[in-house]
Amino acid sequence: MKDTGIRRHTIAIAFACAGLMNIALETASFAASPANYVAGLRRLTETEYRNSIADIFGSAIDVQGRFEPERRVGGLLASSSAILSITPAGFEGYSKMADRIAAQVVDEKNRGKLISCTPKTATAPDDKCAGEAVSHYGLILFRRPLTGAELKARTALAASIAKSSGNFYTGLRYALASLISSPQFLFRVETASAKDNTLDNYSRAARLSYLFWDTTPDAELLAAAQNGALATPDGVSRQVDRLMASPRLETGMRAFFADYFELDTFGNISKDPTIYPKFMGGVADSAKEETLRTAIDLTLKRNGDMRDLMTTRKTFINRTLASIYGVPFKFNSDWMPYEFPEDAGRSGLLTQVSMLGMFSHPGRSSPTKRGVAVLDIFLCQPTPNPPPNVDFSIINDVSNPTLKTVRQRLMAHATNGVCASCHTHSDPIGLSLEQFDSIGVRRVQENGQPIDVSATLQGQNFVGATGLGKVLHDNPKVAACFARKAYAYGVGASSERVSAAMVRTQMDSFTAGGYRLPVLLKALATSPQFFSAPPPEQPKVEQSKTKTAMNDVVH
Amino acid sequence: MKKAVLVTAMTVLFAAPAVCAPWVRGYVVGNYEPAFYYGAKTGATDPGSDCPKGANPDNNYRQILKTAWRSDDEVRQLTRTVTETGKDPTAVMTNALAHRGFRKDIETYINPFGAPDPGVQEVTGKIAEGFDLDGNAKTGGFTSPDGRRGIDNAYYRVMGCGNSYRGVAYQGYLSNRGNDKMLEGLYTMVVRVSGNQDPMNDSNARVEIGYSPDHIVKDAMGNAVSDYSFRIVKTAQYSSLKATIKNGVVETEPLAELHMPAFAWYETNRGEAVLFKGRVRLQMQPDGGLSGLAGGYQDFRMVYSKDTFNVPSGGQSRETTYYQNQIAMYYALKRNADGIPDPKTGENTAISTAFRFLARPAFVVDPETPAVINEPLTSDRAEIERALFWKAVTTGAISPEPARRTGPRPQPSKDGLQVNNGASPTVASADR
């Protein structure tokens, strides 16, 4: 992960300096209190896990291992964190990762920096030092102070292993490993108070931190949780301002944009190397980076109107992308800002290599795929799967002498009622993008015919990518969808279950604020909905009464 | 002349009408080799109009190792097969190959004239690619495939039947090897053509050739990917020539010294080619690529030196792996030298040469911050030997053999020439 300028290990040290040992020794007793209940359980995503470990133990610690895959729900991988668990194979991976991390932490070259106390002797147990280390890391790893029982179990483990192995650090290693493989670390346990159905302070701290910085709460945020500041709107607002003012906001927003733009799709696609020899290994990663840089530059660095992502001609390219866009590269640094000339026909993210490349076939473009993706990603309108017995032979026959262009071949859908119900929405979008091939290279002819990029969508006529870009820019649903997804990302819900009503006030602020991302983020994070929790589930008296689907209740 | 402002993307090539505007076209070389005309149809060794007996076979080692002072028995020992020794035959012969002279103590790579001329089969055909370097249709002895007379390419005459060079254009062994290595990143050669009128017809154009520090990107099919950007750097291997273009054919002025990247297929033989009275002819291809021919006179002693003193692939390797005979080559180069007479002796010091190449469209840009090309790696040993050879050949006096390595016995190398315990040529080793 890229370090955005704040050295990660200072956070770990800062904990000690902030005198948080007091908190650590408190034995909170959450679960015992009937006033609290677990409102949500969110498995850490891979980047959240890696960033958290890097912040807690320093970026020198190598994290190697395989993570359980996430699933896309309502267009976001983050939303699946609320419904997935951990399989045996997955847990084996987490367990090995935890052990490997813990081994590095207590290793001779790291322990001086990472373990603040020294045992009386390195060859025997030392409950005091072990306790200190476990409390300290337990707090940061569990994102709340350890309970008495949790602390006791670990120090006992450390002592017994230290005794039998004759090495204090071996004991500490396994105690730390037990923290890192605990569900309390691997899942964000979101606890709420039954009194008002809102998240408790520590859960709030986690939600804020993972939304804004994609990592575990820092010392200041944990302190704000401990001293009750996060219980007040004012306290929340101050922390939100602090988190947003930091350069680390970029890390958090990169994670959000990567999810929102579905950039992981590249992992599931391939291109035919005989047809697209330019699509070598580095292209996918470069394309992802281009999109992230463009989005961050526009929405954060220049504090611009988010809708311009549909129309901007400004981007960032490296040498690899320069060859695909067909422009010369200046070798001053690995990435250079670039603005497409007007006649290049490009329009925002719609015509970047990422969007064009991810939603195409290995050997040719697919207006349907592109249309479906645009509807899903930007308009929050997912398309159902095609019926099982579709005959693809006409659309796939690229050598048909009469149906020379893909537009002509797709017309078959327009005439069939079953097909048209979906295809009239998706295909025009994709057809307007047809002057870019399967890897995003500009072309104006297909099989000797000029490519017609005019299209009509819901009565609106437009031409080409620039036309599409304008239509989307002006469509209020784009901003609304963006807001819903940002909210869903933050609270771990499916965007499909986020109604307009839930984000009304945030939308109003967003609109009034010129569609600026920081305005939206602030509005979301300081809204009362952000920390609201569904009421605790009733005890299982009548199970069949109200059949609640998994994510029906929005957290 | 100012570089063009307008840069054309090469993905779509239109039939452009004559237009007066600054223009630039860049290219990256993917195939590069000496311009040797192949007189047969397919393959590499078949008899043809260039070499009626086919490509030159491997040396008869018993013959070439036999000297007045080396007994038949010794020769037999030196030429045992792998079946008899279990060892790489080159390793067995390696020291003897360096001593084939009139006297036992003459190191004959350094002093090739210290051995008799064994002779070499030269090209006897009449067709060759190249240029009429001296402007005299009566000299040269070759006609080009497109009918130009008086082509001067004596280097081809000497080397053209060589087993490792001969073959259909761009398919000879060393050419293939060079292509594989260039595309792997060994070096990058770029060409930039520019003018103010029209790429197909321009009376005031310019051609630049040089190295780029930027690697070629190779696609899954093994070809250089088009449209990548490359910096062109003005190192010793850079030249800029005035040119005129007629119907897509670019002809440059001659330069007293044309410097360009050398044809190379491993680290220690890349570097500089210096062509006296050098010039370039380029042809724009319909697919946006470029084919090129560069010609001039090369100092024949430099040619010999670069070919013979290399690590790991030096004289012995050239002979046993590439089927050459360095001593014969020296004599043949000298006898065929046809240019740049020595002011004192009047003897020609250079031999007419031509190289050809194929290039793909690319963006060739000037670096905005200084960029460096790594000098080719060499070894102390090779440098010492080159210096000794130069002294010998310019004074006519035998140079003594440099001291032997004193370290532990090196293992047989990958290319047949011993290297110092397998250390790469990156390590300058005093005792080889």
Add this chain to the structure above:
Amino acid sequence: MAHNRRILLRGLFHGSTAMVTLPFLDCFLDDSGRAMAATGKPIPTRFGTFFWGCGLTKALFLPKSTGANYEDTPQLASLKPFKAKMNLMSGYRAYVDNRTNIQHWTGLAAITTGIAPKSDTIFEAQTIDQTIADAIGHGTRFKSIEVSCSGNKRESYSSLGGSNANPPETTPLGLYTRLFGPGFQDPSKGDWKPDPQVMLQQSVLSVVADDRKQLMQNVGASDKARLDQYFTSVRELEQTMAVELQRPEMIAKVSIPQAPEEMPVSKSVPMLRKVTPVMSKLLAIGLATNQTRVFNMAFSEPASTIFMPGDSQPFHQATHEEPVDGTLGYQPVTSKFSTYSMEGYAALLAALDDIKEGDGTLLDHSLVMAYTDTSYAKLHAVDGIPMILAGSANGRMKTGLHVAGNSETVTRVSLTVQQLMGLSVDHWGSESNLTNRAVSEIMA
């Protein structure tokens, strides 16, 4: 129960031998679900490498079609009996980046270490077989065994990094003595100590499992189900470890062989044809009797100088000197040597497949990686270096496929191999050889 188990394990850890038998649960299966011996204990997965020098002849080696049922090719004829138990990985590239392509070295080093090296005969990291041995070699007598079929003590490409390689056994008798001579561990008798690390890991999991009670309070039904699944996963790992604490049983049907006669060894092909099967058989029995779980066989060296008696020059010389035949399109004499090399690999696979073990053969319970230093040796090309993965790694690897690498880095295969052997690794290699994508087509 959890409490008692912890005390029980502590007791074990204080030095007493692992004589406890844990209850065998019917529902217990390992990840692959298949590789269970009749006794109910999982069969360990073995790993081996086979190295041959100087690559392949594309026209005779590479099938044109990919996927299953790819066509047979002449240079792979000897491997046909094992086609269904192997995967042909072709077209992968060793990226050189800013380093020189060190002839006959960079290719093989990139495959086994993930790093294009700076100098000849140097590995910039430990080789893949040692990394795998670190993970699976516990409880066996030898971490790994290396052999050189041609009797060359310098032919070993298994290394902990740097310029040292693990020294190979160079004669059949030498290999026999090493495996079955003094120090031989009869699997049915003798001392066996459980891996202490496993016990420590188990205590960690116990503590984690204890978090369950507190967490499960006040959790809604759907989240409860998810936590249930999580804790079930924890328990399954505990049980996997419990089984590892039991002495592995030798279930292969083998008997300890007689010592082989003294045999001459050399790089001549007829000699290699005699020696390779003998070495292979000894290795196979060594694996079956748990003397080791990792082996490395070097058939020839990178610039291979194997030769056919009567030939004037060995393999490597031929690769550079023999011209390409104009009609055939390849070098006919040179190409024979790649064929001989594949015959050597077939002999190794035959020896492994010959040993019945549980419901399959030793080969089924192994993963063997054959690799080489170059693709087209004449040019020292490192683009299109072939690798052949054989065995099914105890059911983890799908077989019978030809996968085209499309010039992606060779480390994609190396990463896949490590994951198939159960290593917890998600990224491997450096610079352009850095990858985080295993070849999922061959992963079950």
